Amino acid sequence: MAELVIKNLHVSVDDKEILKGIDLTVASNERHALMGPNGNGKSTLLQAIMGNPKYIVTQGSISFDGQDVLSMEVDQRSKCGLFLGMQYPSEISGVTNSDFLRSAINARQEKPISLFKFIKQMDKAIQKLEMKPDLAHRFLNDGFSGGEKKRNEIVQMMMLKPKLAMLDEIDSGLDVDALRIVSDAIDEIQKETQMGLLIVSHYARFYEYLKPTHAHILIDGKIVVSSDASLIEKVDTQGYEWIENEYHVQVKKEEVSSPVSLGSCGAKKVA
Template identity: 60%
Template structure:
């Protein structure tokens, strides 16, 4: 079993503090749902764990077992077992999806995976995710629909086999059938060697991928943790009830696409 431990995490963008003391422990074998109004720190938490340069950690710690995540570069965090499924996957013209995926897989191996073995892995997972096989030969996410981009994120997760997957609204942009496919892929990953943090606004995802723990983030703090009953309350009442706890809901922050340094891109550049 591995443990992702976050203690007293404070994170700022410039002079604005976004996270104001997050404490969270996630073990492999667990699935944690993160909910809360827009602009209150959910995506910031996942991006900070993965190492987004926009966010500055001013206090606190993040550890995978005995490894200090905050001392790692983005590619080192990936190799340590972290994976971020982005809410807004980036288009990368000129980089074929299959080349990107193979470089990412090889970056996690002591010895490069043979082309034949990689193709077998890729074809198997593409088939399971009902992805058009032609997408693998197109530039990464370029011209992909929203649903295709999200399934491509899950494809990366399945190929990389992380210890902890951080899934940021992986259900947005998916129709009902695609959501079921993605949910099945996440459920198939469940094991004593895999932990997951999922951010979503919708009960539907959590019906298909039942979380073991549920947390509500408001104004940069986890104000409540529990089980399925928390999701049901939010679905029925929204977030107005949190004001009864003496908590003010922060205003919605404009969402921006996440840009991350990527180990696959670095490996591709090195090989030139």
């Protein structure tokens, strides 16, 4: 069983400490919802796990499947089974989706994937995500709408079959129908691979589709409360300010000035 274990993680960006001691464990086949007001460190956590050099780990440890993640380069983290569905996917003109994905798959295994098998798997993923049939031949995210970019991240996830997928507001930019399509695809690939999931979202409906097994609230660089999926409903109805009284932490007023429903802020971005 692949397990992500984070202990006392501190991360700085531009000499400013963002994460101030994160402890978190995500095991195979679990679904963890990571919530919190904008600008409190959710995206920073995912970027640090994946190895973005802008995010400097100053203290603590990250291990995955018994391996020291912090000692790995970014490509090694991907090869060992980590995947990040990005909040802002990059556009890469001149590189087709098929070339990108076939290279990524071949980098993970000793024997290159056969062209027939690759085409069959990619066609299946494209159909599952209800994307245009010419996706394989289009340049990576070039000219894509916001929703197409997010669905293309899930196509990549379906093809690469990671052991742990981290999804950073993968639902933003998706309409209701696309939200259901993406959720169904995530559900299908997890059942097939037993991968763990760490999901950042502000959208209650997305969590309703995915049915997380665990939920966490991250405030000012720390996970202040963890529970089951009932925590999502409490945040959806009461916002985050109740945490101040119950857990004696300060919610940043510039981020949340009044209780905000999860369902009403699905299009918001993490600062």
